[in-house]
Amino acid sequence: MSANGVAPDGPLLEITDLRVDFRQGGRITRAVDHLSYVVPRARTIGLIGESGCGKTVSSRAIISLLPASARVTGSIRFEGQELLGLSERKMRAVRGNQIAMVFQDPARSLNPTVRIGLQITEAIHLHSDVSKAEAHDRAVELMELVRLPAAAERFRNYPHQLSGGMRQRVMIAIALAGEPKLLIADEATTALDVTTQAQIMELLRDLQERLGMALIMISHDLGLAASFADEVMVMYAGRGVERAPTRKLFEHVRMPYTRALLDAIPRLENPPHASLTAVPGQPPDLASEQVGCPFSPRCPNVTAKCREHAPPFEEQEPDHRWACWHPCGLEKAPA
Amino acid sequence: MAVPPTETAVPGMLDPAALGPSSAPTTAGGRFSRLRAIGGIWVPAFLVAAILFLCFLWPLIGPVPSPTGGSILNSNLPSFSPGHLLGTDATGNDEWSRLLYGGRASLEISMAVTAIGLIVGGLLGAFAGYVGGWRESVIMRVLDVLIAFPALVLAVAIAERLGPGEVHTIWALSFFSVPALARIARAATLRVREQNYIVAAGLSGSGHGRTLLRHIVPNILPELMTFALLGMGIVIVLEGALSFLGLGIQPPNPSWGNMIASGQGLLSAQPKFVLLPSAALFITVVCFNLLGESLRERWSAQ
Amino acid sequence: MLRFLGRRILVAIPVLWGVTFLTFIVVNHLPGNAAQQLLGINATPQEIHQLSVRLGLEKPLLTRYGNWLHDLVTGSLGHSLASGQSVTSILGQTLPVTFELVAFSLLIAVVVAVPVALLSARRPGGIFDRVAMVLSMAGLSIANYVLALILVYFFAVRLNWLPALGWVPPDHGFGNNIKYLILPAVSIALSLLCFYTRQLRADLIQQLHGEDYVTTARAKGASSWRVLTHHALRNSVFGLITALALNFGTLLGVTVIIEEIFGLPGIGHELLSAINSRDIPVVEGAVFVFGLMVILANLIADLLYAALDPRVKYGSATD
Numbered sequence: 001m002s003a004n005g006v007a008p009d010g011p012l013l014e015i016t017d018l019r020v021d022f023r024q025g026g027r028i029t030r031a032v033d034h035l036s037y038v039v040p041r042a043r044t045i046g047l048i049g050e051s052g053c054g055k056t057v058s059s060r061a062i063i064s065l066l067p068a069s070a071r072v073t074g075s076i077r078f079e080g081q082e083l084l085g086l087s088e089r090k091m092r093a094v095r096g097n098q099i100a101m102v103f104q105d106p107a108r109s110l111n112p113t114v115r116i117g118l119q120i121t122e123a124i125h126l127h128s129d130v131s132k133a134e135a136h137d138r139a140v141e142l143m144e145l146v147r148l149p150a151a152a153e154r155f156r157n158y159p160h161q162l163s164g165g166m167r168q169r170v171m172i173a174i175a176l177a178g179e180p181k182l183l184i185a186d187e188a189t190t191a192l193d194v195t196t197q198a199q200i201m202e203l204l205r206d207l208q209e210r211l212g213m214a215l216i217m218i219s220h221d222l223g224l225a226a227s228f229a230d231e232v233m234v235m236y237a238g239r240g241v242e243r244a245p246t247r248k249l250f251e252h253v254r255m256p257y258t259r260a261l262l263d264a265i266p267r268l269e270n271p272p273h274a275s276l277t278a279v280p281g282q283p284p285d286l287a288s289e290q291v292g293c294p295f296s297p298r299c300p301n302v303t304a305k306c307r308e309h310a311p312p313f314e315e316q317e318p319d320h321r322w323a324c325w326h327p328c329g330l331e332k333a334p335a
Numbered sequence: 336m337a338v339p340p341t342e343t344a345v346p347g348m349l350d351p352a353a354l355g356p357s358s359a360p361t362t363a364g365g366r367f368s369r370l371r372a373i374g375g376i377w378v379p380a381f382l383v384a385a386i387l388f389l390c391f392l393w394p395l396i397g398p399v400p401s402p403t404g405g406s407i408l409n410s411n412l413p414s415f416s417p418g419h420l421l422g423t424d425a426t427g428n429d430e431w432s433r434l435l436y437g438g439r440a441s442l443e444i445s446m447a448v449t450a451i452g453l454i455v456g457g458l459l460g461a462f463a464g465y466v467g468g469w470r471e472s473v474i475m476r477v478l479d480v481l482i483a484f485p486a487l488v489l490a491v492a493i494a495e496r497l498g499p500g501e502v503h504t505i506w507a508l509s510f511f512s513v514p515a516l517a518r519i520a521r522a523a524t525l526r527v528r529e530q531n532y533i534v535a536a537g538l539s540g541s542g543h544g545r546t547l548l549r550h551i552v553p554n555i556l557p558e559l560m561t562f563a564l565l566g567m568g569i570v571i572v573l574e575g576a577l578s579f580l581g582l583g584i585q586p587p588n589p590s591w592g593n594m595i596a597s598g599q600g601l602l603s604a605q606p607k608f609v610l611l612p613s614a615a616l617f618i619t620v621v622c623f624n625l626l627g628e629s630l631r632e633r634w635s636a637q
Numbered sequence: 638m639l640r641f642l643g644r645r646i647l648v649a650i651p652v653l654w655g656v657t658f659l660t661f662i663v664v665n666h667l668p669g670n671a672a673q674q675l676l677g678i679n680a681t682p683q684e685i686h687q688l689s690v691r692l693g694l695e696k697p698l699l700t701r702y703g704n705w706l707h708d709l710v711t712g713s714l715g716h717s718l719a720s721g722q723s724v725t726s727i728l729g730q731t732l733p734v735t736f737e738l739v740a741f742s743l744l745i746a747v748v749v750a751v752p753v754a755l756l757s758a759r760r761p762g763g764i765f766d767r768v769a770m771v772l773s774m775a776g777l778s779i780a781n782y783v784l785a786l787i788l789v790y791f792f793a794v795r796l797n798w799l800p801a802l803g804w805v806p807p808d809h810g811f812g813n814n815i816k817y818l819i820l821p822a823v824s825i826a827l828s829l830l831c832f833y834t835r836q837l838r839a840d841l842i843q844q845l846h847g848e849d850y851v852t853t854a855r856a857k858g859a860s861s862w863r864v865l866t867h868h869a870l871r872n873s874v875f876g877l878i879t880a881l882a883l884n885f886g887t888l889l890g891v892t893v894i895i896e897e898i899f900g901l902p903g904i905g906h907e908l909l910s911a912i913n914s915r916d917i918p919v920v921e922g923a924v925f926v927f928g929l930m931v932i933l934a935n936l937i938a939d940l941l942y943a944a945l946d947p948r949v950k951y952g953s954a955t956d
Contacts, residue, residue, distance in 0.1 A: 111854070
């Protein structure tokens with residue numbers, strides 16, 4: 001794939017004004033609304049938000065994995081090339097090869113009737129012209145790379161013979177088979193227990209460093225982002241609401257929603273049996289038209305202005321973007 | 336994903352597992368589903384009503400001659416002869432009348448068989464599914480045995496023992512419809528029982544078995560009706576097969592099946608004797624199949 | 638896997654016994670005196686009584702059943718009243734014919750259904766799919782005896798391409814053997830094939846729309862066709878096997894009428910002629926064998942299922 005006149009240190013992925021609508025029998029649901037962010041090479045972006053905030057949909061839009069009822073507009077540029085509107089054949093050359101994806105539920109994401117080794121070699125064969133033996137060796141290499149114990153023997157295993165953590169490693173191996181420049185991990189550790197979760201995240205970080213891969217880490221867990229992401233993008237109701245390098249975000253949280261997410265993380269310092277602060281209320285129904293800021297029903301800083309005019313998502317401090325009329329820590333709370 | 340075989344030893348023809356996921360054509364949107372509703376439900380329903388009218392009511396009020404007792408002098412009249420829209424057969428009987436009366440016989444039998452299946456089989460299956468335990472197992476094993484025999488083989492064997500005639504044919508074919516619908520009723524009851532279990536527990540302590548059956552039956556009825564419609568198609572063809580083999584309705588009384596059989600010899604010379612009852616059979620079966628499939632689609636989409 | 642199979646066999650045994658019982662009851666206990674029917678209307682009461690005694694019909698029902706069952710278990714099904722030939726040998730001659738017919742029909746049905754279902758599932762709602770669905774609904778609704786007559790009319794009488802009746806055993810020339818089987822097999826296969834097409838297609842579509850491994854495969858860069866054939870089909874095969882097993886009973890049943898129309902010397906035809914000549918032992922034997930074969934077919938389907946589904950074959954996860 002040629003980089004269309006983009007400097008080598010330019011961003012790997014550039015999403016501008018992405019909008020995804022779903023047409024279901026007459027109703028239109030806006031799953032993603034004017035989303036913009038950038039993924040530099042070899043960096044980790046954490047895409048954080050509640051269920052239904054559009055993080056998964058926007059990521060699947062990147063490699064066009066959405067169902068036929070989806071309408072996607074905006075721009076997604078990968079190494080300078082526009083991905084939206086790419087023919088299916090060209091997109092297939094991107095999927096797995098340039099951009100790969102790891103999904104949430106390894107139990108269901110692997111074909112139960114095919115041996116895992118063959119599911120990996122399939123990914124290899126799809127993007128390179130190698131012999132079966134070479135593919136086999138490469139697959140075993142990949143399995144070792146993802147720290148799957150007894151890789152050579154496990155080649156002939158079926159998915160149900162592996163534990164959840166091992167299956168997820170296989171998924172990662174499949175994703176790496178095409179040597180992608182960008183890996184999207186969609187809630188890759190959500191279905192795993194905490195220990196395995198940490199192991200997999202460590203593995204991803206390690207792989208990312210070694211292979212110089214960019215990583216989009218999708219999660220609802222802000223704490224996870226804190227540990228592993230270089231930059232965090234918080235989404236709500238299909239929109240981006242705050243984005244900053246991780247340290248800056250956590251030191252100077254601006255969006256009340258992000259603040260609420262942070263507060264909701266249980267802290268070791270709190271006294272035992274201290275009540276957890278959950279974010280009150282429910283996320284909005286995306287099928288109805290949104291007027292004003294979507295977070296207004298649940299926001300502690302809300303004013304009439306918030307309900308009428310949706311705040312723009314703009315860079316308000318160096319390298320720190322947010323969409324809020326009354327960000328935390330900058331103004332006095334409204335009377 | 337993969338569907339394991341049913342837990343009974345012998346799965347049957349009307350098992351939902353056999354019919355697979357309903358063949359809903361697409362996930363396409365609203366425009367087509369209304370069209371398909373019309374095509375899939377109203378058109379076949381109307382046709383069935385028309386056929387029933389023609390076979391049962393029309394001969395009572397319209398100018399339809401008797402299907403039997405025709406005069407040899409009138410034999411083999413061509414179609415569109417005066418007084419005989421479709422001509423007459425080799426013994427002088429009016430073909431149109433034979434078609435209608437034949438349809439009446441076939442439909443009477445099929446509806447009776449399906450009704451017996453629904454009532455006897457439905458209650459039996461619902462009882463089994465509701466009460467569970469050893470009684471359920473015994474009932475299911477007995478039904479298994481019945482289902483193990485191919486429907487036609489069983490029907491042939493029984494019909495032969497009992498002798499020909501409408502009532503005996505109904506008996507013979509009920510050995511197919513009762514177990515088939517009982518299976519469905521039981522599966523549906525198990526499902527409904529899960530859902531309404533909490534409600535049932537809330538109902539006045541030990542609601543009497545029969546009262547609770549009255550709660551379960553209305554819930555399984557839609558599913559039962561759907562499969563009964565699909566079963567109608569099967570039963571009509573089976574009845575045709577029995578009559579074709581000379582075991583069901585006996586000549587000179589017409590049934591679509593025995594009309595096809597007797598038309599065989601004249602197939603080259605006068606294909607209409609085979610084609611007319613075949614077409615009638617085909618249209619009727621298509622309508623029942625369409626109705627059953629459309630309802631299945633509707634109901635599984637919920 | 639063995640445990641799975643063992644359980645299935647265990648469940649099948651009481652059913653098998655029930656099959657013997659029901660066979661016997663149906664053939665012997667229903668109204669109508671067998672001896673009388675054998676001898677006809679004009680028989681005198683003495684003749685009827687003599688024949689009854691000779692046939693052992695005077696003994697109580699359970700005793701007769703016990704005897705029959707005992708003979709059955711020791712491998713004897715009695716002898717034909719008409720020809721004296723042992724029932725087992727009659728069945729031995731006629732079963733292979735029916736098997737060949739059934740196998741051929743299944744082959745045709747599956748060979749056509751799979752590609753049609755794949756092409757339909759590829760583009761649901763597309764032209765090919767719509768046409769296939771309409772045609773398959775029509776094909777499902779045609780009675781196989783009607784189809785048989787129409788096929789005979791066109792291909793045998795009018796075009797004279799294929800024979801209308803008769804049978805040539807395989808050892809007399811395989812090509813000839815097939816020639817006599819084509820029309821009967823197609824008569825049976827058509828409605829089967831329509832059924833399998835619809836069922837497989839629905840299953841495939843369900844896989845494609847609902848299963849996560851499909852998304853993974855697409856994310857790898859696999860084409861829709863590859864996803865269909867290499868991934869979805871492997872999982873839909875189970876539904877097809879289930880359908881095949883479930884239909885086997887019906888399939889055997891229709892041989893009764895199809896063999897009759899085409900004059901094939903199979904077990905269905907044998908059953909009918911034994912019924913017509915009141916040859917009770919043959920009827921008993923044939924009816925029993927039908928039930929037996931259905932149970933066996935289902936067991937084989939279970940076996941296939943266990944052999945093909947890795948989850949059954951290799952047991953549970955090693956954590």
